[in-house]
Amino acid sequence: MSREAVVKSLTTPDLAAVVDLVVWVEDDVAHAANHLGTVRLHDDGTHEVLSGIDPVADEDPMAFLPYDAEVAGAGPRVSTDNAYPYAARRIRSLFGDPDRSPDVAVVHTPRHWFVDEGGHVGEHGSLDVIQSRAPLVLSGPGVRRLGVVDEHARLVDVAPTLAVLSGVPEEDLRDADGAALDGRALTAYLEAPEARRRPRVVGILWDGAHCGDLLHLAETGHLPGVARLLERGLALRGGAVAEFPSVTLTNHTSILTGVGPGRHGVLGNVYYDRALQERVVPNDAETWHRSAEWLRPGARTVFEMVNDHVPQGDSPRTASVDEAIDRGADYGTMALLRAAGGFESATSGMGDLLPDPAESPFLRDPAHLDDAYFRWGVQVDDLGLQQVLQLWETPEEAPTLTWWANVVTDAGHHGGGPRSELARDSLRQSDARLVAFLDHLDGLGVLDEVTFLLTADHGFEGADPSVTGSWKPALDALGIPYRDEGPGFVYLL
Structure with missing residues (x-):
């Protein structure tokens, strides 16, 4: 009643x-x-x-x-x-x-x-x-070169697709209890398994990146990095449909587990747990490093799936850069913060870990630093690029699966709304970081050996x-x- x-x-x-x-x-x-x-x-x-x-x-x-x-x-x-x-x-x-x-x-x-x-x-x-439409771009070896395709997928399809590209057999795309995932590997867009080379996969998340504007800017020459990916693969014009609610931590978790919130347990950026009788706020700078704690036992991350099929060596098999849901990754930014006692302990004990945003080579308009979230996003994403370049210092030691989350795109779209100058600045600078990484791989002579998946966790409206x-x-x-x-x-x- x-x-x-x-x-x-x-x-x-x-x-x-x-x-x-x-x-x-x-x-x-x-x-x-x-x-x-x-x-x-x-x-x-x-x-x-x-x-x-x-x-x-x-x-x-x-x-x-x-x-x-x-x-x-x-x-x-x-x-x-x-x-x-x-x-x-x-x-x-x-x-x-x-x-x-x-x-x-x-x-x-x-x-x-x-x-x-x-x-x-x-x-x-x-x-x-x-608000539920996130971009989805696939590129590189193992991916069919189709350009922009008038189709769509779901964000729960990302984990199984990354897993298959990383060498996980399709029959092992299951949760920890052995149940099938909610998502499926997007094999219709992939080459036959025998045509794939030794896997090296990079998944990139531009938090809150607007699907339509991203493709529009790429097609009109404003996002050369995304355009380079499209030359070697495809994008779905309908993007990937987020889980509900179309918020950050719900969909980061769905992306990296292949299941919806009712199974992985991270129901929103804030929710109430009746059993614990407490309010849970996973989407906060003070708690991001703890986010994987709230995963339900049955959830299985893509890092765990890949690690089950890649022999342990001296180098990380899987890496999670600036991503809250990092359980199972051999290298994780949040794991470093957990070891330091959390973000506040890390910064107080080690000085300011984040670079000066005013000195960022990727910043286009310094006036945008007046937005505190945008300013912080520039810092986090510059540090994220540093970590990715270190992980890929030599191709022999690079992870089989690298996951690289970026946040300034969410700040730009929240602060200005889609198609605003703030939002488009965030897309352009994220693209410039992508170009820096692509150029690095090109310099190593391995760009054509790396498969990419670029996505976001949700869309945006004004x-x-x-x-x-x-x-x-x-x-x-x-x-x-x-x-x-x-x-x-x-x-x-």
Whole structure:
């Protein structure tokens, strides 16, 4: 009855500007509702409308393509003018953890401006297609040269694809309990196994990089590094669909385990654990080095998958650079921080570990350093490049799988919104770091021997300062004990 009251209170017309959808699972079936109607979403793709009209009638992963259509449709829109790929599957995954899943999840409208409650100029987290669309580029030996392909994948496909490229047999793409992964290796875009050389794989994540703008800038000559990858491989125009919610730590974990949040346990950037009776905040500078602690026992990282099939030697088999979800990696930035007692202990004991952002050779506009998150992102990503170059000092000692996470792209898109100068500066400087690494490999004479996968953890949309409001008063008026983490994860107490 409490959940019914919460849903009813959040789906009134006066909250329609800020509440896009309310979703939950009942009797193992996904449900979605808003002021227009309520629907049951079955795994076979059928929609059973319970009242009004279907609020999530469109699940097309290729909606708002080509890119010009996305740019033209960037204004406020109701759910019936939007698309929600894999809605049932993604909702059910979010509600798959009995201790950590909320009772109800609230989805902000695409243009909701909630900066007073943790929001930004650029936003993500939604079930909708644009906030869920991450880029996906494959390049190098073992990859078919197809250019830009009018298809899509899912972010849970990344781990199995990296694993197969690194030499893991497809039959071993399973979690720690032996169950099949949620994702699949994208073998349709790969050459036959016998045509692949000794594997050397580099996975790159540009956090929050906007899929459409990334491909647009690459095709128009503004991202020469990405263009070099495309010359030797392919990109999916529809990108890769993030898990829900389309937030950072949920999808970093899905990318690197091949399973959704209901299985790996990292449900959001912040959530509540009923068993521990504590608030968990994995997406924070003070806790990133601990993020792998919150993985459920059944989850298995791609580093663990690869290490099971690569003999241990003097050099790392797997490396995780600036990535929170690093469990099993032979080399990990977060492992170094854990050994030092955390980020604060490391910096106080060893001085400022991060380079001066004003001296960065990749910074285009010094005025952008006024944004504190952007400034920090420049520092972290410069240090990340240093680590990658050290790992690849000689090709003989380089890891079989290198994972390299970058953060300034998330800062640029949060601070300015997609297509802003801040966002595009972040893409261009990340591309310049990529070019520096490609040139390094070229100088070693091994560029043609390295396979690349470039992706992100979610997409982005711009918020609208005129679309304000909060659903908190509606929840408070019910007189029901609750927690609203995120905000958007409603736990009934």
